[in-house]
Amino acid sequence: MHTQTITAPATTVLNAPRAPVPSSADQFSIIASCSGIIATEFTYGKDEEIYGEGEPSEYVYQVIQGAVRTYKLLSDGRRQIGAFHLAGDVFGLDPGTSHRLTAEAISDTTVRLVKRRSLEAAAGSNVRVAHNLWTMTAGDLRHAEDHMLLLGRKTAMEKVATFLLEMDRRLAKAGMMALPMCRRDIGDYLGITLETVSRALSQLNDQGVLVFSSARQIVLRNRQRLADMDA
Amino acid sequence: MHTQTITAPATTVLNAPRAPVPSSADQFSIIASCSGIIATEFTYGKDEEIYGEGEPSEYVYQVIQGAVRTYKLLSDGRRQIGAFHLAGDVFGLDPGTSHRLTAEAISDTTVRLVKRRSLEAAAGSNVRVAHNLWTMTAGDLRHAEDHMLLLGRKTAMEKVATFLLEMDRRLAKAGMMALPMCRRDIGDYLGITLETVSRALSQLNDQGVLVFSSARQIVLRNRQRLADMDA
DNA sequence: CGAATCATTGATGAAAATCAACCCCGGTGG
DNA sequence: CCACCGGGGTTGATTTTCATCAATGATTCG
Structure with a gap:
């Protein structure tokens, strides 16, 4: 780890994996439990780097709680x-000896990690x-292919x-979405500026396609309209 | 295969693999030979579809000669x-039951395929x-990650x-590059229009960074300048 | 409460898309 | 053999989209 300033790690042997949510996460749980592999938990503070591009890839991570961005x-x-x-997603699984992107915690984030x-x-x-x-x-590759089209x-x-x-x-719970990331992160994910993100969201709000509780708390009112827009 | 109008396939057992060029290709050769797997050769005409997005992925392919584009x-x-x-590249290796992109021959192209x-x-x-x-x-994923940044x-x-x-x-041979693809293909790869590709190439030509033998035959005169541009 | 961060909104500018014309070259057929 | 045809490529004029620059407003957090 790079900065131990945040939280002391707690080492545990995994025997009763807390199944989070999706299928790709379960695969990781299966791997971890099937093999008697030692997993450690660790918590990173907001904006803290988890690993850097080019660093030797020593660990593979699963988000327990919080959110992570990986970027170039x-x-x-x-x-x-x-x-x-x-939560539930696995990241840092770069076959090869080094990480090809940098990973940072978006908010305070707890990860499980295995060697x-x-x-x-x-x-x-x-x-x-x-x-x-x-x-x-392969799941990461599929996402990347879809994202190249975008x-x-x-x-x-x-x-x-x-x-x-x-x-x-x-991440919607009860029809409500609580975005962990700021407008700049969204822009840098979509290849546009934060201002353009803001304008698009405002326009969707004006059209009644979505409603803001706060800037990051969003309720979608018309998923079909969004699906039509996304071409 | 979708259109058998081109060339009759020739089935052969691989025993002495013709090592083409790069490392990722050799892995495929190793797999194919190591396992006594049956490989078939097949030739597709220019612009012919090899497989379509969403089709069941029955085969994995290696380019013997020619060039292929995969797209959404x-x-x-x-x-x-x-x-x-x-030549030498493997494609169509989509874990999962169906292809996530369409593959087409750019020019007349011979592929080796295995079930x-x-x-x-x-x-x-x-x-x-x-x-x-x-x-x-993972190699495909690395390329996709680099390409997302681009x-x-x-x-x-x-x-x-x-x-x-x-x-x-x-694909440079003796300092000369023979591009198999048209300006539209390049634009659709780079997320710009064919006109913008043409203008950029003309500008590089004017600056002496490259020289055209013909529109698709290019000699790079200053790789360092290009590397500096690419940021 | 006040500072800092994040988000929104407006005005302007720049990069690239679009629309359009022309050129070049290879292939075909008179 | 050469004219013509068509696809691919280049170049120019104009428009559009989004970036940039700038100011203001909203939240959060010491």
């Missing part, structure tokens, strides 16, 4: 966020584990519509 | 090309094979500079 930078600071990782070395060892003896690792990487060919409004539907699907 | 479409026809596949089912079977018994499949998918955050000129360096690396 150009030399002048322009940033492209490749993905947001929410990549032990995962690879498990994969060497257990075909199920190997297959799950492959499947998880970045390269969708308009600003279509990008925002797609984003809202994605977040609605992934 | 929006409902109104806007297209995002995710990758170009050149995905037999690959998966081999992966189930041979850890090396399983690891190679994972590594190949699509979301680079300027038109930076995109073209990056493209030229990529193609130079992948």
Whole structure:
């Protein structure tokens, strides 16, 4: 870890995995429990770096609580966020020796982490584990392929519509979405500026497609309209 | 295969793989030979579809000769090309039951193909094979991550500079690059229009960074300048 | 309460898309 | 052999979208 300033890690052997939510997360739980792998929990503060682009990839992570952004930078600071990782999501699984993106906590975030070395060892003896690792990487690839289409060919409004539907699907509770990230993060994810994000959201609000409780608390009123927009 | 109008397939058992060029290709050769897997060759004509988005993924392919584009479409026809596949490259390896992009031959193209089912079977018994499949998918993911940065955050000129360096690396022979794809394909790969591609290339030509033999035959004169541009 | 951060909104500008014309070159057929 | 045809490529004029610059408003948090 890079800055131990936040919270003391608590090491535990996983035996009764707390199943969070989605299917890709369960794969990780299966791997972790099946193999008697040692998992550790750790908490990062808001905006704290979890790992940097190019660093040796020593651990694989699962978000327990909070949210993480992974991104690349150009030399002048322009940033492209490749993905947001929410509760249950696995990240940092870069086959190869080093991380290809930087990971940062968006808000205070607790992760479970396992040594990549032990995962690879498990994969060497257990075909199920190997297959799950492959499947998880393939899931990341699918997302990246969809996101290339968005970045390269969708308009600003279509990008925002797609984003809202994605977040609605992934983190809506009781019809309400509590976005963990700021407008700049959203813009850097969608390849537009924060002002353009704000204008698109305001316009959707004016049209009655969504309602704000606060800037980051959103209720979708017309998912079909959004789906139509997203082309 | 979808249209058999072109060339009769020739089925052969692979024993002495003709090692084409790069490392990712060799992994495929290793898999194919290691496992006594049956490979078939097939040739597609220019612009012929190899498989369509959403179709069941029955085969995995390796380009023997020619070039392939894989892409996604929006409902109104806007297209995002995710990758170009050149001699030696493997494509169509989508874990899951269906292809997530459409694949088309850019020029007359010969591919080697193996049944995905037999690959998966081999992966189930041979850890090396399983690891190679994972590594190949991870290679696609790395490319997609780099390309998201390009699509979301680079300027038109930076995109073209990056493209030229990529193609130079992948297909230059004797300092000369023979591009198999048209300006529209390049634009749809970079998320810009064919006119913008043309203007950027003309400007680079004016600056002496490159020289055209013909529209698709390019010699790079100053790779450092290009690398600087690509930020 | 006040400072800082985040978000919204408006005015202006710049990059790239679009629309349009023309050119170049290879292939075909008179 | 050469004219013509058509697709691909280039270049120019104009429009559009989104970025940038700037000011103000809302929340959160010491």
